[in-house]
Amino acid sequence: MRKLRAGLAVLLVAAFVLQPGLAALPAARAEAASTPTPDAVPTVAATATATVAPPATATPSIPNLPSLAAPVVSSVGATFASVTLPAKPDGFDSYGNQFYVKLFTAADATSGEIVLGGWQYSYTPWGTLQATSGTALLPGTNYWARFWLRDSLGREVLSDATSFATLGAPALPTLAAPVVSSVGATFASVTLPAKPDGFDSYGNQFYVKLFTAADATSGEIVLGGWQYSYTPWGTLQATSNAALLPGRTYWARFWLRDNFGRTSSSDATSFTTLGTPALDAPVVTAVLPDNVMVRWPAKPAWFDDDTMTEITLVACPDAEPCSSNNYAVYRLGLAIGGSRKIIPWGVVGQWAESNGLSFRPPTGCATW
Missing domain, CATH: 2.60.40.10 (Immunoglobulins)
Structure with missing residues (x-):
């Protein structure tokens, strides 16, 4: 027992002797850790990197089709009518494709279609008055007018219909005698x-x-x-x-x-129309063996120098008009050689053989 107690005492003493070293151990470890080693690579503390997500892209919403009021119809005649187009729909420029004014001959306003006017959306003359042609409609007939729109997505919309009746054919004008x-x-x-x-x-x-x-x-x-x-x-x-x-x-x-x-x-x-006017008879002022002197008549009021083609002075063996062949003839006018000569109205002129005329009796005639 004494030996056991003595042994425990020894162990306790040894424990107290070793205790100071144990207390110094953490300090030594800290010193060693803070002293760099020549071959040691410095350790950099890891930094956490945050991942940033790209901003979300908003999907544009597709607008509803515009609401179209029923057309206003005016200036209705027997074969024509006018329709005022609506104002341009707000915010629809990027979606509009076509715009039409349509007339229908059936009360359901879906059949018997006649296109009054149609445009690409961007060229539509919004707010203007549009008329049918003079022969587009029939007199005394009922029609229904509608606006029609198609967008670039293929969607369509029709306005309510406006009905109107063309007038009957007007009476023909009364024309007085000319x-x-x-x-x-x-x-x-x-x-x-x-x-x-x-x-x-x-x-x-x-x-x-x-x-x-x-x-x-x-x-x-x-x-x-x-x-x-x-x-x-x-x-x-x-x-x-x-x-x-x-x-x-x-x-x-x-x-x-x-x-x-x-x-x-x-x-x-x-x-x-006036008949062929008469000419005054020639006045012979002198008669010689190979020529005569003749006074031309005064210019008749009906004679047109610009359009009359010919005037002829003819010597005939009797009082009846005769052919100019083989007779003494003097002609003036466009019909002679294609050139106009001045007609000597009222002037005394010589009618002579020296002008290429002949006063000899024609063959077969003994005398004049």
């Missing part, structure tokens, strides 16, 4: 009437016609004809100088056709 003036042997003039009121949208053609028969329906000669919109209303229109025959009676009428194919004629006005 007033004929300046009547000559081969020409006459006719004054056109004033333009009929309210018929611009329906007129198609207008003519002045002359007839050679008393019923004023046959032997037609057209003095002048025009498309209705180009008719020179109220002006004086003349025939050409070669259109009519001398001493002939004619009947003049106005004639009109409208866009429906209907025609109207005025009452007829008759007139008679």
Whole structure:
């Protein structure tokens, strides 16, 4: 027992002896750790790196189709009408593709379609008045108008329908009988009437016609004809100088056709062209063996130097007109050699063989 106690005492003493070394151990370890070793690589503390996600891309929302009000229809006639386009829809420029104004002939406004006007969306004349052509619609007919829009995604929208009825075909204008003036042997003039009121949208053609028969329906000669919109209303229109025959009676009428194919004629006005006027007889002032002196007549009022082709002085063996062949003849005018000579109206001139004329009796004649 004593030995056991002595042994425990020894162990306790040894423990107290070793205790100071144990206390110094942490300090030594710390010193060793802080002293660099020549071959040691410095240790860098790891830094945590945060991963940044890219911003999310917003998907643009597709706009709803615009709401289109029913069309406003105005200026309705027998064959036409006008529609005012709506204002351009807000915020739809990037999506619009086409815009139309459509008319329908059925009450459901889906069948019997007629396109009044259609445009690419970017060229649509928003807010303007658009009219049908003069022949697009029928008189006295019901129509339904709608706006139609398609976007670039293929979606479509129709407005509500507006109904309207075209007017009946208007009565044809009453045309008074022509007033004929300046009547000559081969020409006459006719004054056109004033333009009929309210018929611009329906007129198609207008003519002045002359007839050679008393019923004023046959032997037609057209003095002048025009498309209705180009008719020179109220002006004086003349025939050409070669259109009519001398001493002939004619009947003049106005004639009109409208866009429906209907025609109207005025009452007829008759007139008679002048006959072939007489010339004064030549005055022979001297007669010699190989020539005569003749006074030319004064210029007749009806004679037109610009259009008359020839005047001839002929010596004949009797009082009847005769052929110029083998007779003493003197001619002036365009028909002679293609060149005009001045006609010596009222002048005394020599008619002689020296001019290439012959006063000898023609073959077979004993005397003049």
